[in-house]
Amino acid sequence: MLVRDIMRRPAIAVAGNTSLRDAYRTMQEHGIRHLPVREGDALVGVVTDRDLRLATSALAAAPISPDRPVSEVMSRHPETADPGDPVEDAARTMRRRKIGCLPVVQDESLVGIVTGLDLLDALLRMTGVDKPSGRLEVRLADRPGELARLAGFFGERGLNVHSILTHAEGAASVRAVLRVGSIETRLLAEELRRSRFEVVWPPEKPWPR
């Protein structure tokens, strides 16, 4: 999944001479918290609703008038993303810099924006259910070929795998969480166990029989 797949376009942006008051109104009208600031097509900064509120607040060391331009309070030289960046790169940058958005720039012009909420949407798309499906959780040995063996199990049965997520679990194993297009996950779990997979979900039922 790439930045271009999740970014909002076009980005709603303002010019540097826009007043804080007008910038704040723009944010409220669109229900957003981040505005790229540009001169012509070129990105020159980012201003957030917190920048605007703090600059004009009694808490500020020297509060300024809401009629001043955003160029006075914006962050200059903001971090940006390329439409072709993987979303995890965007997430890593935002996490490391503790920032809430990345303007997306291509050929030196602003083409979109990615915010923390867009990354949460991406997470939901990767983990979530958008089709009727059943969930299976399998513990795999952390070595080449194990995931292929698991995928082959479903392929042989003509079953569609809607999503698959894996994460390391200790040093020697990997947990794979799959959503498959089937109501029969319990029967699949039995078959997986017969094929020597360790199935974490669904579990065996807890009664003596």
Next chain:
Amino acid sequence: MASVIYHPAYRNYSFGDHHPFSPLRVDMMLDLLRELGHEVRPSAPEPATREEVLDVHSDYYVRRVEALSAGEDVPDREEYGLGTPDTPAFPGMDEAARWHVGGTLAAARRICEAGERRVLQLGGGLHHARSNFASGFCVYNDLALAIRLLARHGLWVAYIDVDVHHGDGVQQILYDDGRVMTISLHESGQFLFPGSGEVRELGSGVGRGLKLNVPLEPLTEGASYLEVLDEVVPAALAHFGPGVLVVQAGADAHYEDRLADLMLTTRDYEAVFRRILGWADSFTSGRVLFTLGGGYSLRATSRVWTLLYLLVNDLPVPAETPEAWRRRWADRAGVELPVLFHDPVSIGADVPNREAIARRNRNSAQRLLEAAMPYWS
């Protein structure tokens, strides 16, 4: 007494000998009733017409079902959920599915045209089917079609789905319908197919606040199930004021079910069915339509649905199953059949975190009511 709707052609809705959605379930039930001395005299419905099916399903979907049914190749069938391992295509599939729809529509007409109160359709309950997508063994959504028919006749419908899987197709088709309340109790979509049925799925437009979901923890037992049922359903019915209940009586919340993880016994199912009949008396002048649904343990499902038949007909529940029935079906069911009709009072299951499961279910019911009630005032 109740009207019973059934036709042997329902048996043709079969995905093969090894598929869980087996016609043997109803065969075993009818044979059990016969051996118990009850003569089941069902009324025969007609299969639904193509036009009737189109009330919910799109023409391009029906055309694909028809083509597969006639043995033609449909290259994009999987985009419509057809010809998949769950819902394989088979010759005559279209007509077989229309028989089940016809039965549920006939059951609805018994209520809204013939003025009957209790009707039991010994088939149907295909609650996963979408307007253009087959899913979870379901091709045509007989329930949504019958509910629309009832609503058109001026009877507002409260749909109660006790199948262990979320009634996603019915909910989706009727999501913005203000004449229909849907209530589904099911194992949480976090763990079980189809994955939906969260508390926050409340309906849209004039249907907002009328689509209710109680997701339950895996290994939920009868006591907790009945507690949340009692907390949610009477309050919802009192608000909505339905003219009729439509009940999908899936038997797969039973502890022996092969596809799911709830722990209801036949005794719990008896309590659920008695409550629903009582709510019909209190809220809908006794008008209630039951269909069958899921249920993938032959020995549990045949007894749960026999119970349903006995209760809607005010007949006593027997202590034991007839020996002839046990002998006849043990081999085909692949398990020994129980001498006692009911499951034991305690099934001896060692459920971990029983208290935590009950607490989480209680929280779900309360969160649901808190979210829905603002729309009820």
